[in-house]
Amino acid sequence: MDRYVICGGERLSGQVKISGAKNAVLPILAGTLMTKNAVLKNVPNLSDVAYTVEILENLGMNITRENDKMNIINSGIVNTVLPTELCSKMRSSILLMGGMLASAGEVTIPYPGGCSLGSRPIDIHLKAVEKMGVEIAESSKGIYCKVRNLQGTKIKLPFPSVGATENIMLLGTLAKGVTIIENPAKEPEIVDLQLFLNKAGGNICGAGTNRIYIEGVKKLDWCEHTIIPDRIETGTFMTMAVATGGELFIESTEPKHLSATIDIVKKTGAVIKINKNSLYIDAPEKINAIEKIATNVYPKLPTDMQAEIMAMVLKAKGKSYISENIFNGRNKHIPEMNKMGANIIQIDSRHFEVNGVDNLVGTEVEATDLRGGAGLVIAGLSAEGETTIKNISHIERGYDKFDEKIQAIGGKIYKV
Structure with missing residues (x-):
């Protein structure tokens, strides 16, 4: 069974082309x-x-x-x-x-x-x-x-x-x-x-x-x-840029399809500049915690971005609160993130408190679903040391050449 090995701590920068949705x-x-x-x-x-x-x-x-x-x-x-x-x-x-x-x-x-x-x-x-x-x-x-x-x-x-x-x-x-x-x-x-x-x-x-x-x-x-560009892949790379202190130019996308995601990411202090079919994002020096993050049906924040946004604020200054209003079982990534040194309190199956920590530490974790797996990749890229993610078949259901795109912007991720 394939897995990702990630050597974290690298600042991601460069261009990413988004695939079809x-x-x-x-x-x-x-x-x-x-x-x-x-x-x-x-x-x-x-x-x-x-x-x-x-x-x-x-x-x-x-x-x-x-x-x-x-x-x-x-x-x-x-x-x-x-x-x-x-x-x-x-x-x-x-x-x-x-x-x-x-x-x-x-x-x-x-x-x-x-x-x-x-x-x-x-x-x-x-x-x-x-x-x-x-x-x-x-x-x-x-x-x-x-x-x-x-x-x-x-x-x-x-x-x-x-x-x-x-x-x-x-x-x-x-x-x-x-x-x-x-x-x-x-x-x-x-x-x-x-x-x-x-x-x-x-x-x-x-x-x-x-x-x-x-x-x-x-x-x-x-x-x-x-086929239209993938708005969830776009949001994933946006949160990845913030989590790693990076700077990305994301092309072949439709910013108008992810207004709610852009609004949330901006609250971290990130600078985002929007063009017709592309956007630029520059991470803040320190990530601001976000008081209220709530998923809901479109045009509100997509549930498919919940795990990635959670990974983005793991090292934020202060407490972030996340409400999952679509799927009551979209929480299996939480214990995996906590293995890496995150401090996430699961209030119930839909409500989570993320207490920002200074550092994450690489370890072995397992992807149990597509978007939770993407969140673990983001956490691994922002952690110190080596992270191994098992069961990446879940991730490959929804991301085209994910490891190759991350490598092209400076991430040390390898499929083994």
């Missing part, structure tokens, strides 16, 4: 099940993308890749049962439900895997597609879904779930009539999915607002689409 490309790949053919650009090289491509090929798709460009030929779905082994490795396999039902009329989905972050029920997905005319049967092996009468309808989500919003958008695109989603997720990745589907012939409007309106069409055609 993991959370944008995965639902768009699901959408290619409904198109004739597609060309995707700025596709990140991630294990989750590789797993999804394997699943699509198993279903009958022909996919080739050259660097960050992916050519997808859809000659027809030949299999409606998703492979258990691949689906068990990633939570986003549930996104294939909408695309498969819209294109093939049925699908059997093993229960998805991915990061263990506490309660992440898929009932919200199932209730939505049932309302659109899909019959569902569950067993110990997974979920069998079959279209009886695919019909657009009005769906008000009890929570603005990103995945559920995407599944409804996919299914509604080829449903009869009109589908309206109230209280949808508003993330930039939702807007990117709308743009992709509309390029292929869909008729969707309202992504990024309180209501999405989908007028069903009979079929989708060919399209070419460029």
